[in-house]
Amino acid sequence: MQHRTASTTEDDHVYLSLAESDSGPEGEGRWAYGTGFADPLLGVDTALPPGLDGDDLAAYCLMLGDDALVLAQRLIEWCTRAPELEEEVALANLGLDLLGQARLLLTRAGQADGTGRTEDDLAYWREDHEFRNVRLVETPNGDFAYSIARLLLFATARGALYEALAAHPDPVLAAVAARGVKELAYHREYATAWTLRLGDGTPYSAQRMQAGLDAVWPLLEELFTAHPVELRAGVDPARLREPVLRSLGAVLAEAGLTVPDVPPLAPVLGRAGRHGVHTEALGPLLAELQVVARAHPGATW
Amino acid sequence: MTAVTTREARAWEVASAVPDPELPMLTLADLGVLAGIEVDAGEGGEGDGGHGAGGAVTAWLTPTYSGCPAVAEMAADVDRRLRAAGYRDVRVRLRLDPPWSTDLITAEGRRKLAEAGIAPPRPGAAAAAFAAAGPVPLALGPTRTAAGAASAASAASAVTCPQCGAADTEELSRFGSTACKALWRCRACREPFERVKEI
Numbered sequence: 269m270q271h272r273t274a275s276t277t278e279d280d281h282v283y284l285s286l287a288e289s290d291s292g293p294e295g296e297g298r299w300a301y302g303t304g305f306a307d308p309l310l311g312v313d314t315a316l317p318p319g320l321d322g323d324d325l326a327a328y329c330l331m332l333g334d335d336a337l338v339l340a341q342r343l344i345e346w347c348t349r350a351p352e353l354e355e356e357v358a359l360a361n362l363g364l365d366l367l368g369q370a371r372l373l374l375t376r377a378g379q380a381d382g383t384g385r386t387e388d389d390l391a392y393w394r395e396d397h398e399f400r401n402v403r404l405v406e407t408p409n410g411d412f413a414y415s416i417a418r419l420l421l422f423a424t425a426r427g428a429l430y431e432a433l434a435a436h437p438d439p440v441l442a443a444v445a446a447r448g449v450k451e452l453a454y455h456r457e458y459a460t461a462w463t464l465r466l467g468d469g470t471p472y473s474a475q476r477m478q479a480g481l482d483a484v485w486p487l488l489e490e491l492f493t494a495h496p497v498e499l500r501a502g503v504d505p506a507r508l509r510e511p512v513l514r515s516l517g518a519v520l521a522e523a524g525l526t527v528p529d530v531p532p533l534a535p536v537l538g539r540a541g542r543h544g545v546h547t548e549a550l551g552p553l554l555a556e557l558q559v560v561a562r563a564h565p566g567a568t569w
Numbered sequence: 570m571t572a573v574t575t576r577e578a579r580a581w582e583v584a585s586a587v588p589d590p591e592l593p594m595l596t597l598a599d600l601g602v603l604a605g606i607e608v609d610a611g612e613g614g615e616g617d618g619g620h621g622a623g624g625a626v627t628a629w630l631t632p633t634y635s636g637c638p639a640v641a642e643m644a645a646d647v648d649r650r651l652r653a654a655g656y657r658d659v660r661v662r663l664r665l666d667p668p669w670s671t672d673l674i675t676a677e678g679r680r681k682l683a684e685a686g687i688a689p690p691r692p693g694a695a696a697a698a699f700a701a702a703g704p705v706p707l708a709l710g711p712t713r714t715a716a717g718a719a720s721a722a723s724a725a726s727a728v729t730c731p732q733c734g735a736a737d738t739e740e741l742s743r744f745g746s747t748a749c750k751a752l753w754r755c756r757a758c759r760e761p762f763e764r765v766k767e768i
Contacts, residue, residue: 308663365635369636
């Protein structure tokens, strides 16, 4: 099967594409590796399955996509700031997985509601009150322990949700979930390993890890609180509460940490992240995420 | 039917030789990313002197990780190779289901990885690692393997050093230079090496 040409040709293939500016599948020019931001659902059948409301599916994909996008942005903030190079690479890798999931989910949202909005339209041109992520993913990174605690909570809950969503009637959402469940398993494992290491480390590391858990725990409940769209278009997140709490409890027990006994962060007049009601931390995060796209509207590279 | 088969075999041969942008020692077929190819009979469109390249050709790719930044490059490369081979109507499509897994890397692909100094995923290990469902604490793969007390089973499951072949190896970091690789070290020859993670 192998018909390899001279190795120089093989190695040059990236540069060949630079000379052939209209060589892409959509005739797009690419000047460097990784800049061909093709449609992440290129050629995937976009028809809605019968019985599924397009607006509900879009809103649901937006919720899950925004969770992934905002947490990806928080994770990459650790670049150049992580305690060790390996951790920086790890956190950036996890962010990349989430960014990939976000691209697919936002693209699906723009298709399903019939607006034809692209992933970029949705990521760069919505205001903070139009984002539907839970507040858990938007709070500032805090220290390493807080970030690990947040990751542990999110990855455990999202892994369980994706597992259920792999059987969703929308084939695109089901495929994202089936792919994502394995990625989230690696995220959960990473967060678990650090929780054990810090919790079962020195008294000081245990104290810091416990403080991180205590600070993030009030944001957990929102992950289990159903918005009507989730009930109509997806999985009732309340179903996840018991298995997720059991899993988290097992990790914390192993780490010698205590399950925090703190009340959940209250919604505002019954509204929280899924309704577009966020903490003051989301605005500055989005400003950084969106500033280049807004300074140069429509620019390509 | 034979004609169609031949046509598709020829298109497959072209598309399957495209190297992966991040692991260029592997082809997209070695990697299991090339998921299928279909050539229309192209009735009345045989304008290529009988090479069967007149019909529309569709190549399906299954992306590896959700965030793999190489997907656009792969699609463009397959498109370009097929056009260079004389196909005028080329479509590259993504296929998300079933999801990609390192279990799809061929034996030939694993051999080439090892030859390039990258420890390949162990065959079938991804399916085994994810067989147990449910949100419980888990350990995906070893962080250290050793030759000591080497039963046949543990030797088969060891992560062996691609430099010296020793089984006494340890993980340095589960995340490496690309989404698909982890960083390991051989405790025998002390050389660090990359390993394709099982997923």
